[in-house]
Amino acid sequence: MSALDDTDFAILRLLAEDAGQGAGAIGRACGLSQPAAWRRIKRLRDAGIVGGQRLVLDAEALGFGVTVFLGVKLATKGRVSLEDFERAVSAIPEVQTVEHVLGLYDYRLRVVARDLPDFERVLRRRIMTLPGAGEVEANVLLSEERRPGPLGGRH
Amino acid sequence: MSALDDTDFAILRLLAEDAGQGAGAIGRACGLSQPAAWRRIKRLRDAGIVGGQRLVLDAEALGFGVTVFLGVKLATKGRVSLEDFERAVSAIPEVQTVEHVLGLYDYRLRVVARDLPDFERVLRRRIMTLPGAGEVEANVLLSEERRPGPLGGRH
């Protein structure tokens, strides 16, 4: 796995802003010919640095106006309870992200709902009934900003 | 804003798995001609339901083996302190996500670092010095599962 140079980071930064553009546009933007840019992008893909590309869906436009982050503390921790919990939580469609974490909580969930009454339904009928779920903490999303993360700059 | 039908949700589900495929592949997968699929995708874009497509970068392959979620409670809350905090936190390259939330904490941050010593450096020199930052809670990411979210099924 050879090290990435500045051009690779420039490509990643360009693709992080808009993954829709092709090798031609990338090449023009960083002074590379189209095949050269295409080869570098393929190398980044093959190396597993670029995992894929996901859609950015507007939850609000889809009718889901409420996003809540839940911190979940398990009541009983063990091999089995972790797997049971993960399997059960994966079956809830309103759960967008399941993060197994270390710290004050055991799991962090990102949950969407149409509105607050709908969220209460999800919380009472889906989340609180999860196997092994103990303490639950909630944070309602007001606004969100996503950034590319550290890509090549000096820190 | 006309309602979405099952075919639209099928398209969103296909694109949520891999946003890289074009209208032709989408059409083949759900029994539509290429222009028909293309028109529906364009309609979803124009309606703002599809915001764009982002790269999925493997942080570990980029040398960032540690991901930490921080819950931040502001010491002083007010119009100015929110803006100051957001501006300052946006200047930290290691911060991937800034979520303004309602609840026990005021902000949730997703932070990446090369390793735990590197994270301690970010925490002490970047996070703890943020203007107005009060209590900080941390959760280290062990594993993560992302799911498309509720797309059209009956709930």
Next chain:
DNA sequence: GCTGAAACTCATTACGT
């Protein structure tokens, strides 16, 4: 690495059902 040029796919429009 680049250029050039195939072959192929895709995006986009036009037209008819």
Next chain:
DNA sequence: ACGTAATGAGTTTCAGC
């Protein structure tokens, strides 16, 4: 709202420099 057909642009691959 769909399909077929057609066009132009972009992508991918393979040469040779």
